[in-house]
Amino acid sequence: MKKVLRNSFIVPSIIIFFLFGGYYSRAQSGMAKPLVDSLISIIRLNSKTLVIGLGADAITAIATQKGIVVIDAGISATLTSRYRKIIENEFQRNDFAYVVNTHGHHDHTFGNNAFAEAKIIAQRNAMKEMHAYWSDTAKVESHLFQIVNQYDKELMTMKKGSSGWSEAFSQKTDQPY
Secondary structure (H helix, E strand, C coil): CEECCHHHHHHHHHHHHHHHHHHHHHHHCCCHHHHHHHHCEEEEEECCEEEEEECCEEEEEEEECCEEEEECCCCCHHHHHHHHHHHHHHHCCCCEEEEEECCCCHHHHCCHHHHCCCEEEECCCHHHHHHHHCCCHHHHHHHHHHHHHHHHHHHHCCCCCCHHHHHHHHHHHHCCC
């Protein structure tokens, strides 16, 4: 693996924040916020390792002597910020040392800026993947809104609180809008 400078991730993170942060914040406000929090799962693999996720989104946190290491940063900075608070609570510390992006796909990197003080480590091609994904922001935005709209349609046909509804809501909430 090759270390990628944290500054290389600032531009994509800023774009994500401005394009989708407001949409996600509105979706997370009011009634949705407690529901989203209730759907976040915490799996403690051992005293030093957690897996935290919502729907198909998940990150791993490992407490080490040199600081907390996060494996993949999740699909959105807003959601990953919630994961961060859980990690801090569970480990009773907040010394995040590294974020390891296993690859450059958005569902593994969009939460990077929730760990701004940590060094980001990624495979050499991860940055190329991120730049390729964001080369056409209008296309990205259109694609994300199509996904969200599809989940909205599904949710309208389901009974609120049912397992199918909860799964669709989790998947919708995972989107970095």
